[in-house]
Amino acid sequence: DAKTTQPNSMESNEEEPVHLPCNHSTISGTDYIHWYRQLPSQGPEYVIHGLTSNVNNRMASLAIAEDRKSSTLILHRATLRDAAVYYCILEYGGAQKLVFGQGTRLTINP
Amino acid sequence: DTEVTQTPKHLVMGMTNKKSLKCEQHMGHRAMYWYKQKAKKPPELMFVYSYEKLSINESVPSRFSPECPNSSLLNLHLHALQPEDSALYLCASSQDLRQAGYTFGSGTRLTVV
16 A cells, blocks of 8 residues: 655644645555544544645645645645644555555644 | 444443444445544554445454445444454445545444453
């Protein structure tokens, strides 16, 4: 299964944009890039996913590098409720499954 | 209904007990998953069911036995567990399409004593 690398932790301020990076240099052409977040004592929550093109939804934007070896999750205006562990995951092309990496713990300062 | 419901939310069991965890979804998703999450660690995949058939078993010990009675239900039967099996057990579902997101339940917090 292809692996992802994320910073262990990041900190940002409320109402500012947040850019969460993810490296996935061994990605193959059919691997989807997924982002999930997990708040304490809850299950992971879907944020966004994409294959090659940048994606936007009501929660966030996903910017995918042209060579697909990295991606960035963008929260346009962080709130305190966005404090969570964010996981960047490759959905392996050969099988429908998500294999989680270590994730980034995001802290939002008021 | 856009949720995955897991019961019970908390479970304490002895090492000689037999218990079951239940997961239910009514979104028409045809793929369902069990994950195990230890404290401060990411979720680890255990089993994948696709169209009610077991498609992936990530070398999980036989004391964990999954069952998919129908397309909406997923069970995890537990027998002769060890204290190190104490964890949060998460269920998830997805459409059997690779361009879909996954929906996770809130989990069952299991303690083995």
